[in-house]
Amino acid sequence: MEIICLGEALIDFKDTGPLAFQGYVGGSPLNVAVAAARLGAEVGFASQVSSDMFGEAILAHMRANGVLTDLVLRSDDPSTLAFVSERGGDAHFSFLANGSADTRYDPQPRPRLPEGARFLQFGSISLLEEPAASAIGDIIAAHEARTTVVFDPNVRPALITDRESYLAKLGNWLALAAIVKVSLQDLHWLYPATDAEAAAVAWLGRGPRAVVVTRGRDGASLLRPGRAPLEVSAFQVGVVDTVGAGDAFTAALMVALGQHREPLERLADAEAAAVLSFAAAAAALSCTRAGADPPAREEVEAVLRART
DSSP: OOEEEESOOEEEEEEEETTEEEEEEEOHHHHHHHHHHHTTOOEEEEEEEESSHHHHHHHHHHHHTTOBOTTEEEESSOOEEEEEEEETTEEEEEEEOTTOTGGGOOOSSOOOOOTTOOEEEEEGGGGSSTTHHHHHHHHHHHHGGGSEEEEEOOOOGGGOSOHHHHHHHHHHHHHHOSEEEEEHHHHHHHOTTSOHHHHHHHHTTSSOSEEEEEOGGGOEEEEOTTSOOEEEOOOOOOOSOOTTHHHHHHHHHHHHHTTOSSOGGGSOHHHHHHHHHHHHHHHHHHTTSSSSOOOOHHHHHHHHHHHO
């Protein structure tokens, strides 16, 4: 496995009208895994999935998209369900996750991940509940020395009952990460009284060697120690659904970076810009379809060719 994603696997119910919903397999780390697999990477997923009908749909979705399930545990606990609505171009979530299978992920002993793993990706709501949060933290800490750890906070305010406690834990997650991908929306929620880019720059002194800030239709920026910010523009598309766009960006970032020997913070500006543009193209294409439905590699390459 080249990439391993750890965290929640759930069902997103997309609001399609008054009390009408369409279900999609989701969960930020699982979306990243599916997106990376569609881009041609060998991807594994580590979590716990329910044996209920939603869990069966989740497992079938993984396998249909080529995501390896060797590290997936099964449980009789229910699946996490999320209800999603669009407001002002942003996705807003409500969750049913109490006692769900993925929040109770607690493998004993902790698994040793395959030696070939180059990237470990984690984040989102899987870090908000025990025992899953501690299990994921333990697994990442045991493997961070030989992998590139990629962290996306993917903040979900509806599930964060204690802001100060969350911010304290955030420091521990940042310390584990080599690369952080964070949305401007998340930064505004985390630090409402602070300039968002200044807050992201400050993270470089807390563990990460590179921070990527995504701004939706305004593109993305790469922050690295001792170097000027590197900006890339977004690809303008007709937006159908923004759910999963950030996950497609994270997946494509890892896939594109996997083509280089040097880490992101050491890449020349032209090479780093190409990595971010690949990620931005994948995110844009994801926005053109409903649900978290990331593109195949040939679709991304076609968009990149059309821009040049």
